[in-house]
Amino acid sequence: MLHKIRTSELELGMFVHSMDASWLENPFWRPRFVLRETEQIERLVSNGITWVTIDDTKGKSPQKPLEQEAASVKATEPERSQKPATVSKRSAGTALRSYVPPTEEQRFTRLSPRERAAEVRKASGAIKRSRTAVMNLFEDARLGNAVKSKKLAPLVEQISNSVSVDPTIILNIARLKTKDEYTYLHSVAVSALMINLARKMRLPEAQIKDIGMAGMLHDVGKMAIPDNILSKPGKLDDNEWETVRNHPQRGHEILSASEGVCDIALEVCLRHHEKMDGTGYPGKLPADDLSIITRMSSICDVYDAITSQRPYNTPLSASQALAKMQSWSGHFDQLILRDFADSLGVVPIGTLVRLSHDELAIVIGESPSNYAAPVVRTFQALDKDHAITPQDIDTGSKNTRKILAIEEPEDWGFTDWPVFSAELLAAKVPD
Ligand SMILES: [Fe+2]
Ligand SMILES: [Fe+2]
Structure with missing residues (x-):
């Protein structure tokens, strides 16, 4: 059973299910966790979080008076019908x-037509330069060389700037991909989507560049997959599928052997195909072991894949894609998926x-x-x-x-x- 309690009433051993706050500063903080150290409680309080929801089926129950308080809160809520045909009117x-x-007008109120045209030009330039830089970096990876991720840093910054002016500009351009440039533009699109989602989730601005870099580098291991498998329109056989499933580990090896790659990029590269129900790859990790950044990356990755033209499917519209992703139970963190939908409007x-x-x-x-x-x-x-x-x-x-x-x-x-x-x-x- 879930109980909403004050952070001042938390005790060690309680399982925190959710909290009334944006995600905390540490990107590797788990959204749900057992309180094992008093320092965790202190951090919640010092981050200004006053209420949390705890799950007593997974940890210690709150004290009796709190249960009574929760019950009294519940009692003040309006009675609701269980039948679809009759609903209680709510204020x-x-x-x-x-x-x-x-509306389109509201979205662009900050930009005059001339400013908007200039932004579109800037965003197109940033995408073009990023695509070329990612292509060169992936080529280095294919040849077995260490990758120079530092070269991507100014491009991530340009993408981040464009997203902050108006995310729809860069996302609309990055949605249009030809077959040949899919892998490179997909990297740019995932970078923009992750930056946009991170801002929606109010993650610290200092982390945005690492998050954008993680999006750019997440599929670098795909360079180890032969082209005929990567763009095969039909079903993959077992061996081909095994090759594809190896790309997170391959990418992680490449990035680990390269200088200056941030921890967030390393984690996203290795974990972006893990799922909440523990059936993902390569680690089949349970939800508790998936960080917020990992959960964000799998959402942005899949969204861009299913809204883009691919050899084996026709692209979905934004609302179709989000509906589909909501229906795949066990794949994504549904709370972050909701933030993601909000981030796209x-x-x-x-x-x-x-x-x-x-x-x-x-x-x-x-x-x-x-x-x-x-x-x-x-x-x-x-x-x-x-x-x-x-x-x-x-x-x-x-x-x-x-x-x-x-x-x-x-x-x-x-x-x-x-x-x-x-x-x-x-x-x-x-x-
Ligand atoms: Fe991937
Ligand atoms: Fe991907």
Whole structure:
């Protein structure tokens, strides 16, 4: 059972499930962990964290009075229905996450058309230079030479600057990859995605350059894979698959033998194919052994792969990709995946949202005019507390309902949201 308690009430032996804060300064801090030393508690307090959620099935239980307090907090929450057909109306102030639709205009308010054009030029230049630098570095690796990662540092900085001005510029350019340049541009894209996610998660700015470098170098071991396997459109046989699965270790060997490669890049290179359920490679590591940076890297890596044109698949849109990644249970850290979706300003298909006209709706796609504005399907009027005839609304168009908040299905009584949402997505909607 989960209990929310004050950090001042923590005791050694308790299992910290989550905390009300951005991730702590150490990139190798585990998101969930058992408190084994008083220093850990002191660090939580000194980082300004006042509340944490502990899991008493994995560690020590809180004292009785705290349980009573938690129970009394629970008792003050509104009663919620368990049936999808009837939901309790909730005040807007209790929304899980408020949502401000990022219209194209809002996204670029800081940039005039001329400034934006200049930013696009700068970002294109940074990508071109990075692609060439990564290509040369990978070639060094292929020839068995040590790699000179220092040469990439100014390029990581340029990518980081572009991401801080407007992440959509560089990410949109890096999404367009030809078959031949995929590996190199993938490295640049993962670097930009990781920098953008790190900022969203409020990781210390001092770590951003190492995180960007980790994205650039994560697939350096792919140089050991023959081209005919790397770009094979059909299924790989067992031997070919084994060769592919070896690239994290190969890359780690190359980077370890090179000078000046940061610890974050070494870890991401070795661990970016590990999974939360312990079925990843090469280590089959359990979730507790996967650092925050590792979890971030596997999300950014897969997202770029499935939204890019590849020999063996057609690219998914941003919201399709995020919905798919949410559905792969056991693969990703779902909390970081949520931060990732937020960092892109994209709401995944299948997400429950509350609209301005007191209606619940499900996200069914992206607006043709603005990929960050979802098309939603209404299905429940909250004021009348009953189902309504579904209607599809493009929230990107003017003079229409707007999304007020992204909601947790359980909070509204939808206990089997995967099944119910699939029915909603398949529903026939009158024109
Ligand atoms: Fe990889
Ligand atoms: Fe990759």
